[in-house]
Amino acid sequence: MLTLRANDDADFRQIYTATMPVLFKIAYRIAGTEEAAEDLCHDALIKMTEKDMQFPSINDAKYWLIRVVKNASLNYAKRKGRERRAYERALKEDRRTIDSGETELLKSDSVRRVQSALEKLPENLKVVLQLKEYGELNYKEIGRVLGITEGNVKVRVFRAREQLSRLIGVDDVYMP
Amino acid sequence: MSTCPDPDLFSAYFDGEVPSPWKEKLESHLSSCPECKKRTTQYARIRKGLISNQPELTTDRLEASYSQLVARMGNRPQVSRNEGIGRYAQWFRASVNIPLPAAAAILLVAVMIPTLLARNSAPNQGSYQLASANQQALYPFGNDVRALESSVPVYGPELPALNVSDSGVNHRDRRAFTMVEYARHFAADNDLFRDAEIVIIKLPDLTNFSNSGNQIVDESDSLIPVSNSYR
Numbered sequence: 001m002l003t004l005r006a007n008d009d010a011d012f013r014q015i016y017t018a019t020m021p022v023l024f025k026i027a028y029r030i031a032g033t034e035e036a037a038e039d040l041c042h043d044a045l046i047k048m049t050e051k052d053m054q055f056p057s058i059n060d061a062k063y064w065l066i067r068v069v070k071n072a073s074l075n076y077a078k079r080k081g082r083e084r085r086a087y088e089r090a091l092k093e094d095r096r097t098i099d100s101g102e103t104e105l106l107k108s109d110s111v112r113r114v115q116s117a118l119e120k121l122p123e124n125l126k127v128v129l130q131l132k133e134y135g136e137l138n139y140k141e142i143g144r145v146l147g148i149t150e151g152n153v154k155v156r157v158f159r160a161r162e163q164l165s166r167l168i169g170v171d172d173v174y175m176p
Numbered sequence: 177m178s179t180c181p182d183p184d185l186f187s188a189y190f191d192g193e194v195p196s197p198w199k200e201k202l203e204s205h206l207s208s209c210p211e212c213k214k215r216t217t218q219y220a221r222i223r224k225g226l227i228s229n230q231p232e233l234t235t236d237r238l239e240a241s242y243s244q245l246v247a248r249m250g251n252r253p254q255v256s257r258n259e260g261i262g263r264y265a266q267w268f269r270a271s272v273n274i275p276l277p278a279a280a281a282i283l284l285v286a287v288m289i290p291t292l293l294a295r296n297s298a299p300n301q302g303s304y305q306l307a308s309a310n311q312q313a314l315y316p317f318g319n320d321v322r323a324l325e326s327s328v329p330v331y332g333p334e335l336p337a338l339n340v341s342d343s344g345v346n347h348r349d350r351r352a353f354t355m356v357e358y359a360r361h362f363a364a365d366n367d368l369f370r371d372a373e374i375v376i377i378k379l380p381d382l383t384n385f386s387n388s389g390n391q392i393v394d395e396s397d398s399l400i401p402v403s404n405s406y407r
Contacts, residue, residue, distance in 0.1 A: 017238070020233065024233050028230075042245045046249055110225060111229060113225070114225025132191065133226045138193065139191065139193050157187055165215075165222070168221075
């Protein structure tokens with residue numbers, strides 16, 4: 001049976017090429033910066049070789065790596081969030097404004113509103129939606145990554161979207 | 177309104193997770209129901225909002241990142257089959273990388289400690305030799321003490337060494353020479369040990385005697401010192 005060895009150079013290269021783009025997307029969305037996302041993905045790939053992982057298929061490698069990257073990114077974001085909040089409290093500094101044209105501002109404002117609304121979701125809903133939209137995984141795959149059933153994924157995605165709709169709708173009312 | 181399907185079906189439909197017969201039913205419902213249409217539009221808006229500003233990993237960037245990763249992993253191409261051992265080997269290699277002054281200090285200590293120990297033990301050896309010399313002096317039972325003359329007075333171990341000739345003793349028939357006989361022969365007072373069966377000797381502190389110490393002369397009539405004790 002064909003297996004992929006993390007410590008085999010050709011296999012490692014194959015896993016990297018197949019998974020790095022999606023890992024990067026997920027890590028970027030959770031961690032917030034490209035540098036951090038790249039580092040977090042590298043950490044996960046190194047961990048894979050250190051543990052001498054073997055996978056029956058490229059998808060198994062992908063699920064494992066996504067899980068590692070997701071957890072590491074969440075930890076990173078939590079730490080950064082704490083640091084930023086402490087920093088903002090200390091200096092009473094406003095969040096930086098976006099300097100661009102007015103239409104660009106409006107467009108990015110609605111984007112920003114959706115993305116900041118996502119941050120307000122409870123974690124179990126947020127992660128499912130992040131894996132869905134950034135990881136481009138189907139419900140079954142998300143279930144495998146998170147260790148939950150496909151039906152549970154379906155429910156969580158739906159609830160996440162409903163809560164987001166409500167948050168954005170509320171924002172629309174109070175922010176003309 | 178009550179004819180609308182469950183709203184979570186539209187979420188699943190939006191993700192392409194609803195299989196064929198129901199999928200078409202949902203689509204036909206969507207074309208006729210503005211409420212449900214609005215819901216799916218909202219889902220699309222959320223998705224668009226979430227995935228915009230997505231940094232793309234171009235092929236160049238992917239390659240550059242791979243080079244960085246390989247550089248970070250160090251000896252990636254020669255990575256061992258068993259990474260665990262490799263890691264310990266690296267740790268070992270790193271840990272024996274001692275700065276020169278520290279190495280010199282360690283060498284110095286390694287040389288000095290045995291020297292100091294040797295110096296400390298030298299007086300002990302000296303005292304041991306002294307002790308055996310004392311024993312030689314106090315118990316001069318070498319090959320010289322073959323036989324005995326009753327005229328020679330012996331009182332105790334403090335006496336100086338004596339060379340005694342073996343004239344007058346037929347030691348061919350003699351099987352053993354006991355301490356009682358020794359005392360009878362050597363005592364200044366000839367009558368003192370005449371009826372004695374045992375002799376109690378006060379031992380010097382520096383010497384250990386074995387339990388069988390009463391027989392001090394063996395077949396060859398010589399007294400053999402066995403590591404601080406006499407047989």
